[in-house]
Amino acid sequence: xxxxxxxxxxxxxxxxxxxxxxxxxxxxRKLAQWGFLAPAVVFMLLFFxxxxxxxxxxxxxxxxxxxxxxxxxxxxxFDNWKNVFQNDLFGKALLxxxxxTIGSLIGQFCIGLALAVFFTKxxxxxxxxxxxxxxxxxxxxxxxxxxxxxxxxQDTGVLNSFLGIFGVGDTPWLTSTSMALVSxxxxxxxxxxxFNMVILYGGLQEVPKELxxxxxxDGASAxxxxxxxxxxxxxxxxxxxxxxGFMSTxxxxxxxxxxxxxxxxxxxxxLGTLTYQNSFVSLDFGAGAVVGNILILISAVFAxxxxxANRNEGK
Amino acid sequence: MTASSPxxxxxxxxxxxxxxxxxxxxxxxxxxxTALSGxxxxxxxxVYTVLNSSTDDSYHGWDAATLSRCSKKLGVTIxxxxxxxxxxxxxxxxxxxxxxxxxxxxxxxxxxxTFAETGGLKDLEKLGVATDDIPRGILDYGSYxxxxxxxxxxxxxLALFYNKDILNKAGLxxxxxxxxxxxxxxxxxxxxxxxxxxxxxxAEDGVYQFTPFMWSNGGSETDxxxxxxxxxxxxxxxxxxxxxxxxxxxxxxxxxxxxxxMAGNAAMxxxxxxxxxxxxxxxxxxxxxxxxxxxEAGDDSVGPLGGGMLTIPDIGDTVREKTSARIINCMTSEQxxxxxxxxxWMIPANQKAADTWRKKVPELSSLADQVATARSRTAxxxxxxxxxxLALQSAFQAAxxxxxxxxxxKHAQQRVESGN
Numbered sequence: 042x043x044x045x046x047x048x049x050x051x052x053x054x055x056x057x058x059x060x061x062x063x064x065x066x067x068x069x070r071k072l073a074q075w076g077f078l079a080p081a082v083v084f085m086l087l088f089f090x091x092x093x094x095x096x097x098x099x100x101x102x103x104x105x106x107x108x109x110x111x112x113x114x115x116x117x118x119f120d121n122w123k124n125v126f127q128n129d130l131f132g133k134a135l136l137x138x139x140x141x142t143i144g145s146l147i148g149q150f151c152i153g154l155a156l157a158v159f160f161t162k163x164x165x166x167x168x169x170x171x172x173x174x175x176x177x178x179x180x181x182x183x184x185x186x187x188x189x190x191x192x193x194x195q196d197t198g199v200l201n202s203f204l205g206i207f208g209v210g211d212t213p214w215l216t217s218t219s220m221a222l223v224s225x226x227x228x229x230x231x232x233x234x235x236f237n238m239v240i241l242y243g244g245l246q247e248v249p250k251e252l253x254x255x256x257x258x259d260g261a262s263a264x265x266x267x268x269x270x271x272x273x274x275x276x277x278x279x280x281x282x283x284x285x286g287f288m289s290t291x292x293x294x295x296x297x298x299x300x301x302x303x304x305x306x307x308x309x310x311x312l313g314t315l316t317y318q319n320s321f322v323s324l325d326f327g328a329g330a331v332v333g334n335i336l337i338l339i340s341a342v343f344a345x346x347x348x349x350a351n352r353n354e355g356k
Numbered sequence: 357m358t359a360s361s362p363x364x365x366x367x368x369x370x371x372x373x374x375x376x377x378x379x380x381x382x383x384x385x386x387x388x389x390t391a392l393s394g395x396x397x398x399x400x401x402x403v404y405t406v407l408n409s410s411t412d413d414s415y416h417g418w419d420a421a422t423l424s425r426c427s428k429k430l431g432v433t434i435x436x437x438x439x440x441x442x443x444x445x446x447x448x449x450x451x452x453x454x455x456x457x458x459x460x461x462x463x464x465x466x467x468x469x470t471f472a473e474t475g476g477l478k479d480l481e482k483l484g485v486a487t488d489d490i491p492r493g494i495l496d497y498g499s500y501x502x503x504x505x506x507x508x509x510x511x512x513x514l515a516l517f518y519n520k521d522i523l524n525k526a527g528l529x530x531x532x533x534x535x536x537x538x539x540x541x542x543x544x545x546x547x548x549x550x551x552x553x554x555x556x557x558x559a560e561d562g563v564y565q566f567t568p569f570m571w572s573n574g575g576s577e578t579d580x581x582x583x584x585x586x587x588x589x590x591x592x593x594x595x596x597x598x599x600x601x602x603x604x605x606x607x608x609x610x611x612x613x614x615x616x617x618m619a620g621n622a623a624m625x626x627x628x629x630x631x632x633x634x635x636x637x638x639x640x641x642x643x644x645x646x647x648x649x650x651x652e653a654g655d656d657s658v659g660p661l662g663g664g665m666l667t668i669p670d671i672g673d674t675v676r677e678k679t680s681a682r683i684i685n686c687m688t689s690e691q692x693x694x695x696x697x698x699x700x701w702m703i704p705a706n707q708k709a710a711d712t713w714r715k716k717v718p719e720l721s722s723l724a725d726q727v728a729t730a731r732s733r734t735a736x737x738x739x740x741x742x743x744x745x746l747a748l749q750s751a752f753q754a755a756x757x758x759x760x761x762x763x764x765x766k767h768a769q770q771r772v773e774s775g776n
Binding site: 105106107108109110112124190194195196197211213215216217218301302303304305306307318321322323324 | 442445446449450452453470471473474475476548550557558559602603604605606607616619621670742743746749750751753754756757758759764775
């Protein structure tokens, strides 16, 4: 006891000189809170706020290669926007982005959910198989793209040789304008399955086992159990998976560049590749910014959904 | 204890707070400061930088050797900074805006006009870069609106590569005209092997490969809807229809074409000398090289002129820029050009160097002939090339996947004219 009481006299001395002002202490605490927040705020402003605002401003400017030298980018009103909207390619890319996103999401989600439900059963090698399915997630997008381009090659690809065994003729996976988008969606589904499966599997672990026991006692069929217990209880997780999936799918770029370069004949151009093409191939940064802004806007709408879903989950 | 220790604790906590707040604030201020100020202009008097796209090990090594020889000769230190080819332009532009441009930038021929148009490049002749013994065509290749901005060390073009064994076995001569090529390709197409391979991918690779067909037939990039261009595209379509050309061609880059040729899946291919290094890694592959066939016997085979060119960006320091010019003179000296050309299988830009080179590698002389008539993609259009290139790739892909050549090329020309 003596050791703990020893410093006691020191404290009153300090407090006597500094604590009489509770307002000051409060202010200091406030300052401390802001001190901790400051790095995050500075980081957000620098790396999210600044580029975002810059991108919006840029879409109203005539931003050409000379701008980098002169620093001059005259404002040109809605010229960039008009040019982008009048271009046939924009409508095409928008439609293809929608098809790509919806197709990918449905495929990834359904297969991911089916696998997640499957793995809740106990069977030998469950863990090993589950980790094997994670593999596509570990492979960088560009690598997947390049490997799949070889697999899907019409003449020398493995897939067509394999299908040939069953008498299925040469499928022009990436070389036909009507087929290429479907192929790109299929590859993206393959890439997205692990993410969906892992998150949904995690959600399934949260569903109380007793409910299933009760359902079994009531004699509910498997489908009925799934519909009335699994799905409703999984709803918050499903929202999160779909919204996150949407945001990562809608801005697709690397996969398409590696698989088809937007071709053949622009049949796999999306808003992502169009931004890239405008900014880095044509060096028309204003037009690139317009398409980029549209993408940000679309994502922002879904980000709001995501935040709301998360908040509801918190309650 | 209950009375005293909370006070002590609070006191200690407060002190800790301050101990944390100060560094945190300082750190965020430093981060903000450095990020805002960017990379300022900090040049070492005796160190010169060359920005290039030699990211391949071998190319990086050859360049490093050249630069170290020139460093010794000129008494300065020359460093190279290599980024992927597609990033040279954007990296240079970023460096321009942060006023940290390198001393020398090696641009691809199709990109130089875009950079020159911004006014960011220096007139090489004024800075003292030698132009003796450089053929007119290559001087034009390095010029934009009459000013010489880019000095090429070596140039390249496309040629017809053929598998000697396969042609010999079939008893066929190397084709020289379109009809000969079409016939030979048809005969050589057997089993999983195609007669000919080329890249019609949706990027510059495909456009580069289309130009010799378009130009040898008298077509021009300024009039994509013309009869000559339509005929050239119809020729590609005919090869595809015969089955001599794989349908995957619309999805192949030039490197893919090379892989197919090496694997024996194609008897002939259109490709460039930069593939030779890889080709030679395949033992037992007996290949030859010839000029790209022409529409009718007697026509000129006009290929595209390619290759990097050394430019001096405007850094606002004439003394330094003059030294950069001396570095370019060293890099383009006869001996350096020959060394680089022999390593990389390209053709020296300097006429005297090219003559020596021809004697050393007679098997590649058809490449040198092809270069003599080759044309620059940007000679007519300058910075406007990129929009023509985009319209053209979309057009030939649409034609090869089923649409009529005439309508897609007319549409492409409209697209170029409307600026979309």
